[in-house]
Amino acid sequence: VAFRSLVDKFRFERVLNSNPQTKTISLLGLIDNAPAILTAEKTHFTFDENKVESPSASNESDSRTLHRCENEYTCINALQELRQLTSNDIYYWGLAVLKQNMDHNPTTRLNLIWPATTVHIRKFEQQQLHLVRETPETYERIVKPYIDEMYQLGRLKWVHNILYHGAEADRVVYRDFLDDNKRDGFVILPDMKWDGVNLDALYLVAIFYRDDLKSIRDLRPEDRNWLKSLNTKIKTIVPGCYNYTIRADELRIFVHYQPSYYHFHIHIVNVKHPGLNDGIAAGKAILLDDLIENLKYLGPRGYMNRTLTYVIGDNHDLWERGLREVVSKQLEEDGIPKTPKVVNDFA
Ligand code: M7G
Numbered sequence: 613v614a615f616r617s618l619v620d621k622f623r624f625e626r627v628l629n630s631n632p633q634t635k636t637i638s639l640l641g642l643i644d645n646a647p648a649i650l651t652a653e654k655t656h657f658t659f660d661e662n663k664v665e666s667p668s669a670s671n672e673s674d675s676r677t678l679h680r681c682e683n684e685y686t687c688i689n690a691l692q693e694l695r696q697l698t699s700n701d702i703y704y705w706g707l708a709v710l711k712q713n714m715d716h717n718p719t720t721r722l723n724l725i726w727p728a729t730t731v732h733i734r735k736f737e738q739q740q741l742h743l744v745r746e747t748p749e750t751y752e753r754i755v756k757p758y759i760d761e762m763y764q765l766g767r768l769k770w771v772h773n774i775l776y777h778g779a780e781a782d783r784v785v786y787r788d789f790l791d792d793n794k795r796d797g798f799v800i801l802p803d804m805k806w807d808g809v810n811l812d813a814l815y816l817v818a819i820f821y822r823d824d825l826k827s828i829r830d831l832r833p834e835d836r837n838w839l840k841s842l843n844t845k846i847k848t849i850v851p852g853c854y855n856y857t858i859r860a861d862e863l864r865i866f867v868h869y870q871p872s873y874y875h876f877h878i879h880i881v882n883v884k885h886p887g888l889n890d891g892i893a894a895g896k897a898i899l900l901d902d903l904i905e906n907l908k909y910l911g912p913r914g915y916m917n918r919t920l921t922y923v924i925g926d927n928h929d930l931w932e933r934g935l936r937e938v939v940s941k942q943l944e945e946d947g948i949p950k951t952p953k954v955v956n957d958f959a
Contacts, residue, residue: 618643619650619722622642623641625640626639629736634653638650639652647733650722653720655721655809657717658686660678694706717809735872742926742931743921744938745920746921750934751920755829759827763826768875771875774801783801785802785849785853795822800817800850811882814882817879819875827869828869831915832907833908833912836908842878843904864879864899865878865881866892866898867879867900869920906918
């Protein structure tokens, strides 16, 4: 079904969340009577362009020129309207309308999930966040059964579509796949969170063919060399794919715990990007370099041995499935005094 016709049919119900810093808004609505989540993110300004000046196949060190704010759509070159609000001494401020262009500076990135499940809706909805320490015991008792259930629910169809059925094939940046060595294969492609245009916001995802890893909990010391070579491959391949406008040491490469999808994948993001929502925050993102290092010390059971501390929203199923009790028990064991009853006296 065409994206446009779906968006046209969207009937607004309520705002799930909005964030003035990330300039995103998530709306819940209906399309053909099924729930739909429409998320819009205002795109950032474009300003850098790298061009090969003397393309020659034999010349290894071809020279590239950085074009900054040159094209008519970069920076604020396409100023159409400007209204001054005020000026004071040497300070002036106002509002402007810039000319937008689909290829050079689109206005917004739109993201539709349809039909959306309750897991999706609850994830996008504004919620109270909590820090929880997940011990190996908590993992076995509460988290692992949940992961197994999620795995059965077919929430990974999009992953299998990318790996095996040619979905998003025209956008794949790199595919490493050997028939006789499926374990080492992977695909790098633009994340759904990226507009695909602005390198300042570069956001890629690497997805692996091996399916024995549901999360970092399944990583063992034997996987260390595999992760190391992945790290090197990512840092070698990605800058080349983007004309060296971004360099290897400008890539923040990390995984999430808890992830939303339990099939091992890695996030590759421009280090400048402040992250959408909690995507690169402490308590969610773990650097690939740190994973590799930690596997040296965690013993034969690897990440199964560790207590992992992370942020969880109280809309997450795991909260009601036991993490709520885990947190209150932990606070008690830590000797943190009980919070007195706080009454809100604002009318
Ligand atoms: P995660 O850590 O499991 O979840 O990462 P979260 O970051 O959403 O909490 C999954 C990543 O895959 C996210 O960065 C998603 O934006 C991205 N992603 C999800 N889906 C359904 C797709 C998709 O269909 N295509 C692509 N290219 N990326 C996706």
